Amino acid sequence: MQAGTGNHAKLATSLACNRIPTVPYETSLAPTPYWQPQPLPTASVDAPTLDWLFDQGSLTRRLTQLSADQFCVTPLCEGWQTLRDDECQALGLAPGSEGWVREVYLLGQDQPWVFARSVAARSALEEDGLDLESLGSRSLGELLFCDRGFTRQAIEICRYPSAWLPPDVACDRLWARRSRFDRGALSVLVAETFLPALWHAANIRQEDC
Template sequence: MPHAALAHPPRWLTASQLHPAPTAAVRDWLFNEDSLTRRLTALSANGFSVTPLQEGWQRLRNDECSALGVASGSQGWVREVYLRGHGQPWVFARSVAARSVLEGSGLALEQLGSRSLGELLFSDRAFDRGELQVCRYPALWLPADARSERLWARRSCFSRGPLGVLVAEVFLPTFWQHAGIDP
C-alpha cells in the first residue's frame, strides 16, 4: 500500500500532551515502561505467542524516519507481528530500524522468527528506551484482518549507540475485551 494513501498521518503524543487523557486502566497499558511481552504473558497465564506477518527491507514511513533521525525515504528493516494471547491477536506490532545503522550493528532482526523482539531489547542492558508516545493508529496501516478505526497505539525508540529500533504496538479490540477494559 502506498504511503501517500494517508493524507494526515497521526500525531504521536507523550503522556503530558495527551488531552483528554484516557482512563487510568488504558493509560497503564499505553505508558507502562515494563516489557509488554512480559505483561501479556502474565495476562494470558503463559498463553502468549508471536506470529510473524511480514519482515524485510522496505522504505520507512516518514513518521518513522523522523523518529529514527534518518532522511525521509530511508530504507529499513520492517518486522510486523501479532502478539497473541491464547491464539487470539491482541496486539499488532511494527518494529523498524534504518538500514544505514542496522547493518553492521550486530543485531540480527531477521533471525527472530517467532521470538519476541521485546524480550531481546529488554534483556540487552545496552539498549536505552526513549519516551513512550501514543496515537490513534490509522486503520490503513493495519493488516486487512485487523483494520479498525481509532485503535490506541504506542511507540518508543530503543537505542544502543547509533542504532535505533522503533517499536510501535497497536492494542486490538480482542486485547481490551480480554483485559476487561473499555478503551
C-alpha cells in the same frame, strides 16, 4: 560487542534473502498521526488504558501473565522497504530512507492482542550486526528490553490509522504507542497497536471499535 566485518557481510546477505513476505499493503495512504508523549487533557483517556499505554515494563511479560502463559508471536512480514515519514523523523533519517521492517501479532489465547511494527535504518542495522531476520517467532521487544546495551527512550502514543493495520484487524482510532531503543548508532523503533481483543481480555471498555 559489535560483530566483525565478516558478520556484517553475512547479516546483509541474510536480511536481503528474507523468507517472510514484505508488507503486503500500502502504509502511506493515511495522514501521519501526531505522536504525543502524554495524553491531551481533552482526550479523556481512562486510567486502566493509560496504565497499558505508558507501562515501562515488558509488554511480552504482561501479555504472558494476562494470557495465563498462552502467549506467542506470529510473524506477518519483514524485509527492506522505504520507511514512513514519521518513522524517519523518529530515527533521525532523511525522508524516504530505507530500513528493515518487521510486523508481527502478539497473540494471547490464540487471539491477536497487539499488532507490532519494528523498524531500523539499514546502514545502522548492518553496522551494528543485530540479526533481526533470524528472530522468527521470538519477541523482538523482549530481546531489546532485556539487553542492557539498549536504552529505551520516552513512550509516545497516538490513535493509529486503520490504513496502517493489516486488513483483518483494521479498525479506526485504536490506541498505539511507540518507543525507540538505542544502542550506539543503532536505533530500533517499536510501535505497538492495542487491538480490541486485548481490551476485552483485560476487561477494559473502549469507546471506539
